[in-house]
Amino acid sequence: MSVLHDKHILLGISGSIAAYKTPLIVRLLVKAGAAVQVVMTESAKTFVTPLTLSTVSNREVLSSFINEENENAVWNNHVDLGLWADAMLIAPASANTLSKMSQANADNLLIATYLSAKCPVFFAPAMDLDMHKHPANKSNIEKLIDNGNILIPATSGALASGLEGEGRMEEPEQIIAALETYFLEKSPFFEKKIVITAGPTYEPIDPVRFIGNHSSGKMGYALANCAAQLGANVTLISGPTAGNKTHPNVDVLGVTTAEEMLKACIDMYDGADAVIMSAAVADFKPSTKANQKLKKRDGLDVISLTPTTDILAHLGKKKKHQVLIGFALESENAMAHAQDKMIRKNLDAIVVNSLTDTGAGFGHDTNKITFLQRDKAPVNYSLKSKEEVAKDVLFHLKNIFDAQ
Ligand code: CTP
Numbered sequence: 001m002s003v004l005h006d007k008h009i010l011l012g013i014s015g016s017i018a019a020y021k022t023p024l025i026v027r028l029l030v031k032a033g034a035a036v037q038v039v040m041t042e043s044a045k046t047f048v049t050p051l052t053l054s055t056v057s058n059r060e061v062l063s064s065f066i067n068e069e070n071e072n073a074v075w076n077n078h079v080d081l082g083l084w085a086d087a088m089l090i091a092p093a094s095a096n097t098l099s100k101m102s103q104a105n106a107d108n109l110l111i112a113t114y115l116s117a118k119c120p121v122f123f124a125p126a127m128d129l130d131m132h133k134h135p136a137n138k139s140n141i142e143k144l145i146d147n148g149n150i151l152i153p154a155t156s157g158a159l160a161s162g163l164e165g166e167g168r169m170e171e172p173e174q175i176i177a178a179l180e181t182y183f184l185e186k187s188p189f190f191e192k193k194i195v196i197t198a199g200p201t202y203e204p205i206d207p208v209r210f211i212g213n214h215s216s217g218k219m220g221y222a223l224a225n226c227a228a229q230l231g232a233n234v235t236l237i238s239g240p241t242a243g244n245k246t247h248p249n250v251d252v253l254g255v256t257t258a259e260e261m262l263k264a265c266i267d268m269y270d271g272a273d274a275v276i277m278s279a280a281v282a283d284f285k286p287s288t289k290a291n292q293k294l295k296k297r298d299g300l301d302v303i304s305l306t307p308t309t310d311i312l313a314h315l316g317k318k319k320k321h322q323v324l325i326g327f328a329l330e331s332e333n334a335m336a337h338a339q340d341k342m343i344r345k346n347l348d349a350i351v352v353n354s355l356t357d358t359g360a361g362f363g364h365d366t367n368k369i370t371f372l373q374r375d376k377a378p379v380n381y382s383l384k385s386k387e388e389v390a391k392d393v394l395f396h397l398k399n400i401f402d403a404q
Pocket of ligand 1: 258277278279280281282283308309310311312313325326327328329330341
């Protein structure tokens with residue numbers, strides 16, 4: 001999930017040849033999960049059609065104060081637009097639009113919306129090199145920066161005039177990256193250190209056999225990826241799993257046994273802001289591991305088992321500033337058992353799965369959870385993809401961070 005997911009972005013397009021790149025900006029924003037409302041000037045329409053932009057944004061494009069195409073003419077309320085937006089991006093910002101922005105010359109809907117916007121405003125200038133370096137234009141840009149707007153600087157290269165120099169609008173991918181960086185740095189997860197465990201543990205009987213379980217690790221990987229996309233520094237301590245992909249900002253520590261997982265968790269614990277324990281840690285391990293492969297002819301009537309250390313309970317005892325979230329897989333009296341685990345292991349919250357829910361738990365791509373938090377009413381969720389469940393869990397973690 002991108003940090004732009006669910007964000008409301010106002011895209012103001014002014015008249016510059018670079019406007020031909022704006023459908024790609026809209027596509028990238030929509031792909032990231034943002035809702036995009038395009039507001040364009042009349043002259044922008046000579047470079048890119050409203051039809052193209054309304055198709056890619058899936059919304060009517062606005063350009064005048066009054067929408068007369070509607071049977072009963074309606075007022076395109078720039079104040080409402082300004083309040084709706086989480087960010088406004090003016091790209092391309094022509095010399096004319098920069099001048100109107102800096103003078104508060106609200107003779108079109110784009111400028112009126114800009115003046116009403118309470119959100120951060122990004123602007124990406126685009127014009128010919130001599131216009132760009134003209135002192136009047138430079139001072140407009142400086143004034144806009146002084147007023148708190150965020151400049152996405154023009155780059156150097158071949159210009160539509162045939163000249164070479166500074167004045168090209170930044171590329172759409174870089175513009176999106178600038179927005180993402182801004183929202184990442186504002187994210188409550190920015191620079192938070194989150195340790196997440198995933199998958200099963202394997203407890204060896206001999207060099208080739210083990211006691212394990214069917215955990216696929218999908219839930220833990222979804223949590224790790226989602227937290228990384230929200231700007232967290234994630235360490236994923238993973239038991240043996242196959243086919244799970246990770247976000248580049250997830251640091252994966254592979255482990256096999258419960259003991260190795262315990263050691264990795266202890267190593268990471270002091271520096272962690274939160275630990276989410278979604279691994280299906282084996283509760284028991286063979287009391288001894290045979291050094292050589294056990295021979296069938298020798299028989300094996302029983303495997304003597306010893307309990308593994310309960311990692312969460314161990315972390316709960318040493319808890320200081322860390323937020324501790326566990327998972328509970330229950331087959332009966334789910335809420336009562338989960339509540340008991342939360343208290344017994346000194347957790348802040350526990351994610352409850354019931355084995356009786358179809359499509360939930362081990363191996364599935366979906367999960368159905370109840371989020372149980374100390375002194376709060378349980379929150380029940382419907383069956384969702386594990387990626388969606390990860391967002392729900394991290395929403396609660398964000399609230400816990402906010403309350404700290
Ligand atoms: N857990 C752990 N270390 C273990 C066993 C479990 O850290 N040795 C963690 C799990 O990762 C999970 C939580 O404890 O977050 C609850 O696990 P669960 O298997 O539901 O409960 P148990 O405590 O093992 O109790 P029971 O098996 O009796 O339900």
